[in-house]
Amino acid sequence: MDRIMIRGGNRLNGTIPISGAKNAALPLMIISLLSPATLTLSNVPRLADVRLLQRILQNHGIDIMVAGKRLGQDGMSGDIMHLTARQIADTTAPYELVSKMRASFWVLGPLLARCGEARVSLPGGCAIGTRPVDMHLMAMEKLGAEIEIDGGYVVARARTGLRGAHIRFEKVSVGATHAALMAAVLARGDTIIENAAAEPEIGDVAECLVKMGARIEGIHSSVLRISGVTSLGGTEHSVIPDRIETGTYAMCAGMTGGDVLLKNANAAHLGAVIDVMRQAGIDVDAVNEGIRIRRNGAALRPVKIETAPFPAFPTDCQAQLMALMTMASGTSTIRETIFENRFMHVQELARLGADIHLHGDTAEIRGVRKLTGAPVMATDLRASVSLVIAGLAAAGETVINRVYHLDRGFETLEEKLSACGADVTRQAG
Ligand code: UD1
Numbered sequence: 001m002d003r004i005m006i007r008g009g010n011r012l013n014g015t016i017p018i019s020g021a022k023n024a025a026l027p028l029m030i031i032s033l034l035s036p037a038t039l040t041l042s043n044v045p046r047l048a049d050v051r052l053l054q055r056i057l058q059n060h061g062i063d064i065m066v067a068g069k070r071l072g073q074d075g076m077s078g079d080i081m082h083l084t085a086r087q088i089a090d091t092t093a094p095y096e097l098v099s100k101m102r103a104s105f106w107v108l109g110p111l112l113a114r115c116g117e118a119r120v121s122l123p124g125g126c127a128i129g130t131r132p133v134d135m136h137l138m139a140m141e142k143l144g145a146e147i148e149i150d151g152g153y154v155v156a157r158a159r160t161g162l163r164g165a166h167i168r169f170e171k172v173s174v175g176a177t178h179a180a181l182m183a184a185v186l187a188r189g190d191t192i193i194e195n196a197a198a199e200p201e202i203g204d205v206a207e208c209l210v211k212m213g214a215r216i217e218g219i220h221s222s223v224l225r226i227s228g229v230t231s232l233g234g235t236e237h238s239v240i241p242d243r244i245e246t247g248t249y250a251m252c253a254g255m256t257g258g259d260v261l262l263k264n265a266n267a268a269h270l271g272a273v274i275d276v277m278r279q280a281g282i283d284v285d286a287v288n289e290g291i292r293i294r295r296n297g298a299a300l301r302p303v304k305i306e307t308a309p310f311p312a313f314p315t316d317c318q319a320q321l322m323a324l325m326t327m328a329s330g331t332s333t334i335r336e337t338i339f340e341n342r343f344m345h346v347q348e349l350a351r352l353g354a355d356i357h358l359h360g361d362t363a364e365i366r367g368v369r370k371l372t373g374a375p376v377m378a379t380d381l382r383a384s385v386s387l388v389i390a391g392l393a394a395a396g397e398t399v400i401n402r403v404y405h406l407d408r409g410f411e412t413l414e415e416k417l418s419a420c421g422a423d424v425t426r427q428a429g
Pocket of ligand 1: 022024103133135137172173174175315338
């Protein structure tokens with residue numbers, strides 16, 4: 001297993017290109033199941049999760065061709081991916097694959113909509129909480145599917161096809177909104193999705209669906225109105241920049257101090273994160289090429305936040321902010337309202353000298369003057385990168401084990417940071 005070694009203390013100066021959003025690329029790949037024509041995606045990040053979903057989709061019979069472009073070439077980054085689901089060869093998504101990545105469960109809606117049946121493994125446990133799929137199943141049932149659970153699989157059937165419905169989610173769920181939207185575009189009649197998640201990645205998927213011929217109103221809002229169509233065509237679509245990667249590198253630069261341009265980043269997707277960083281005393285400016293982050297000498301100020309669905313502060317940046325606040329000049333509080341067990345990074349940050357106390361869903365972070373490098377363990381994707389942020393400021397060497405978690409969501413992390421002066425290396429295991 002690979003390890004990442006960081007010698008802390010260097011300021012970051014330079015440019016970091018932001019990749020395409022993992023959380024948009026995955027559902028965009030999945031909607032190729034809805035059409036026999038070719039969907040061409042550009043700016044697809046090169047990530048382990050993308051590769052895994054490729055395997056899952058190929059298992060359903062999708063033909064996938066990938067053409068790479070080097071980072072920075074023509075100002076573009078990421079792969080170009082052509083996905084063609086001329087015929088669905090297999091409507092089963094097996095446990096061996098779905099258990100490795102929860103988002104692959106989202107194939108359920110498109111398979112049902114296109115084939116009238118699907119057999120998709122329940123995703124199983126996860127490091128950041130129980131993460132049930134009850135709302136996904138409720139949405140499919142509302143759209144006319146019959147659902148049973150058999151041997152750990154969701155077996156769904158809609159013999160006469162899906163029909164439009166009024167779906168109201170009890171709470172905001174990104175995955176359940178994707179599922180309902182992906183299924184409703186091919187259902188007979190009209191669907192209303194109320195209390196839909198309005199994360200930018202859902203808007204990106206909806207815009208791509210419209211280009212494929214879907215009829216969707218209310219994109220980027222919490223009420224989606226869909227008029228079903230009988231078939232969808234192909235299109236070309238560029239994946240939006242990754243706002244979580246952006247927030248992460250912004251916090252890296254905020255932690256070390258320096259001056260970094262996050263190239264291609266979209267400030268409109270990061271309002272809450274930018275507000276919090278400014279409160280912390282970091283200069284954040286939206287510029288033509290992206291977002292510029294600067295901190296020169298000013299102390300980090302403590303903040304008080306809670307995570308919530310978009311446009312509030314994202315849970316996927318919670319661990320990173322906590323790492324940043326470990327060195328603030330005072331006590332910060334962070335309340336996690338989305339996932340019940342998303343504090344796995346606390347014990348690892350403590351190994352570097354952080355002073356953090358948990359009270360239920362709230363973490364109290366007392367800023368310390370100094371962090372000291374130590375061996376730590378990555379537990380989940382966002383938790384792992386919080387250890388990188390702390391390691392960049394810690395005295396001495398931090399060794400992060402189990403970095404496969406990082407590779408799921410961060411493309412060439414050590415190269416991007418090294419190019420700005422950080423001392424980060426990878427040791428192949
Ligand atoms: C997506 C993101 C993930 C992010 C999360 C919240 C992707 C690939 N993943 O995950 O990075 O952290 O949104 O922004 O885009 N819930 C239920 N029943 C359900 C579905 C969800 O109770 O059927 C709960 C979850 O347990 C959680 C909350 O709803 O407490 C929100 O989860 P959800 O938005 O669905 O997260 P994901 O779509 O899995």
